[in-house]
Amino acid sequence: MRRTLRALGTLATSAVLLALGSHAAFADQVTNTIDSTPDTALEIRNVVAGTSSSVGFQILEGQTGGVTDPTGDRQGCNAAGNAPVTVNLSVPSGVMAGTTTLSFTDCGVVQNVNFAIPTSTIPGDYNVSVASVSGGKANSLFNSAPASFTLRVGAPAPTDTTPPSITPTVIGTAGANGWYTSDVTVSWLVVDNESAITSSSGCDAVTISTETTGQTLTCAATSAGGTTSKSVTIKLDKTGPSAALAVTAGDAGENGWYTSDVTVSTSGTDSISGPVTCTPDQTQTSETTGQEFNGSCTNDAGLTTNAAPLTVKLDKTGPSAALAVTAGDAGENGWYTSDVTVSTSGSDTISGPVTCTSDQTQTTETAGQVFNGSCTNDAGLTTNAAPLTVKLDKTGPSAALAVTAGDAGENGWYTSDVTVSTSGSDTISGPVTCTSDQTQTTETAGQVFNGSCTNDAGLSTNAASLTVKLDKTLPGVLWTGGPAAGGTYYFGFVPSPPTCSATDGLSGPADCAVSGYSAAVGGHTMTATAHDNAGNTGTDTRNYTVSAWTLKGFYQPVDMNGALNMVKAGSTVPLKFEVFAGSTELTDTAVVDTFKWGEVPCTDFSGAVQDDIEQYTSGQTVLRYDTTGGQFIQNWQTPKKAGSCYKVVMKTDDGSSISANFKLK
Structure with a gap:
């Protein structure tokens, strides 16, 4: 690549340019650094006589529009460490250069030369150019025209022993304590009446619109009399502080209410112009439905912000509260006899409305249910109502009539004077008061008694009616048939058992039965027992006698009266006898119950008269009645055991x- 070198000089340049012909733009450029354009126009550097100025020079690789130099100039930078390029400057008289010879080993490297203008130099233009360019790589071409420039020398300033005067002007709204509260414009008046202002910094007008706790602006200026500066510090706060009212003491209730003395404080902050001064604390001690408080805060810049008003509602007293039965039938003695509704009510003159415990009900019977309730005002203060005890009995007491004295008969009858009592109980509202005792002393087929019981709540219950039937008279007796009173009858001829019936004119006859009847021999007493329907018992008696039969025999050949009859063993002896019922002879063999004989010790008959049986029979040994002889005959065949004794007994x-x-022989 081709790089460029800025240099000075005009004399050598023209020779170089002529050598290049139309392709001079493609040679390496020797140029100055007064501006950034390597061209043939002369740059002007102003300088005052008696001062100096520094100018830089460099070599730039030459090319045009990115097209490689077609002249045959060596490609790349013409300066190198082993092929340095020497640039000789042409400096006019009246100008003193720090050096006139520059050596370059690469392109783009700037070398500065100081040009001093003696005070004796006549003001005017002095041109500096490149006298010659030599060295570099083989086949190197250079264009030195861009390095030329003009030093325009001015007359030296008059002698000045004082620096410039700097006066700031601040435009903006002044607040307090050195603060501004609107945009601030700072401008500077820089004056030096003895010499020109040779340089200045920070002296342009500046507008400060951003809030700041302190921005310092400094204007510095230099003249022949020296350098001076002036600073201005601007504090800018265009915004008032925050400001808020708040309750800082007091018990918060509900719904924005307070329930104790309230302190309202005003507070605020300012991030720029603190500290902030706010309205002193305010208090609210009297109850109120709404007291408005106001306050404000002022920052150090003097800006004031009013806080949003704050309304304080203060209620230090709870509402009234009371419990009452609002539905239910009142009984007696503080009792209720139907479902009860207990309502809680209250009021508050300050922080209404008041919310109270919802209605409560008592539907189950109770001897005493305690109800509690409360009311809360809008401030949240709660008052407990005095407890209320509800006694509820919806059911009357039990009630019953009963006979408590009197002999109970049968079939619901009584047989003695009757006392009827009314009794009852109540598991809830005792004690119970009942109808007094009632009596029945006269006989009756049915006397209705009524009674009732009342509990402590005043509820009454009628007992079921009670009918008393009273029969105190014994029933009569009617005999039918049977033995007559005082009668005498022979056995077998006693009349059939009698019957009887009861008589009663009130409760009516119930039954009658005869006891004591017998057909056996002996004296007898019959009793007729009659009952009426009331259970009374009446009796009547009859006495009679049953006489035994008369037995005659045994007749001959058998001797009686304790005699011992001697009989041949194995023989048959006729036993003859008669039976009479009074004067009536009985002839039916059925009247004989048994014939029994048994062996007995012969010693039982010691001393008895012995009499031989002289007549025997050969007939059958069965009982019969002999109508011819008019007697019963039982033939007894004796055992064949001689020497043994026997007793024969006939029973009717x-x-x-x-x-x-x-005795057998």
Whole structure:
């Protein structure tokens, strides 16, 4: 690549340019650094006699529009470490150069030369150019025209022993304490009446619109009398501080209310012009539905901000609160007899409305249910109502009539004076008061009694009616049939058992039964027992006698009266006898109950009269009645055991009996 070198000189340049012909633009350029364009126009550097000025020179690789030099100039930079390029400057008289010979070993490297203008130099234009360019790589071409420039020398300033005067002008709204509260424009008046201002910095007008706690602007100026500076510090705050009212003491209730003395404080901040001064604390001690507080804060710049108003609602007293039964039937003695609604109500003159406990109900019976309730005002203060005890009994007491004295008969009848009592109970609202005792002393087929009981709540219950039937008279007795009172009858001829019936004119006959009847031999007492429907018992008695039969026999050949009849063993002995019921002879064999014989010790008959049986029979041994002889005959075949003794007993149905003694031989 081709690089460029800025240099000075006009004399050598023209020779070089002539040598290049129309392709001079493609040679390496020797140029100065007064401006950035390597051209043949002369740059002007102003300088005052008695001062100096520094100008830089460099070589730039030559090319035009990116087209490689077609003249045959060596490609790339013509200067190198082993092929340095020497540039000789042409400096006019009246100008003193620090050096007139520059050596370059690469392109783009700037070398500065100081040009001093003696005070004796006549003001005017002095041209500096390149006298010659030599060295470099083989076949190198250079264009030195761009290095030329003019030093325009001015007359030296008159002698000045004082620096310039700098006066700032600040335009803006002044606040407090050195602050500004609107955009600030700072301008500077720089004056030196003795010499020209040779240089200045920071002296242009500046507008400050951004808030700042302190921005310092400095204007510095130099003249022949020296250098001076002036600074201005601008504090800018265009915004007032924050400001807010807040309750800093007091118990917060609800819904924006307070329930104790309130302190309202005003506070604020300012990030720029602090500190901030705010309205002193304010207090609210009296109850109010709404007291408006105002306050403000002022920053150090003097800007004031009003806080949004704050309304304080203060209620230090709870609402009224009371419990009351608002639905339910009132009974007695503080009782209720239907479902009860207990309502809580209250009021507040400051922080209404008041919210109270919802209605409560008592639907189950109770001897005492305590209800509690409360009311809360809008400030959140709650008052508990005095407890309310509800006694609820919706059910009347039990009530019943009962006979508490009197003999109970049958079928619901009583048989003695009756006392009817009313009784009841109540598990909730006792004690219970009932109808007084009632009595029934006169006989009646049905007296209705009524009664009731009342509990402590005043509820009454009628007992079920009670009917009392009273029969105190014994029933009568009517006999039918049977033995007559005081009668005597022979066994087997006693009349059939009698019957009886009861008589009663009130409760009516119930039944009658006869006891004591017997057909057995002996004296008897019959009792007729009658009952009426009330259970009364009436009795009547009859006495009669049953006589035994008369037995006669045994007849001959058997001896009686304790005699011992001697009989041949194995023989048959006729036993003959008669049975009479009074004067009536009985002939039916059925009247004989049993014939029994048994062996007995012969010693039982010691001393008995012995009598031989002289008549025997060969007939059948069965009982029969002999109508011819008019007697019963029982043939007894004796055992075949000689020397043994026997007793034979005949027993009739009425229990009478006869016996005979026998010894076998």
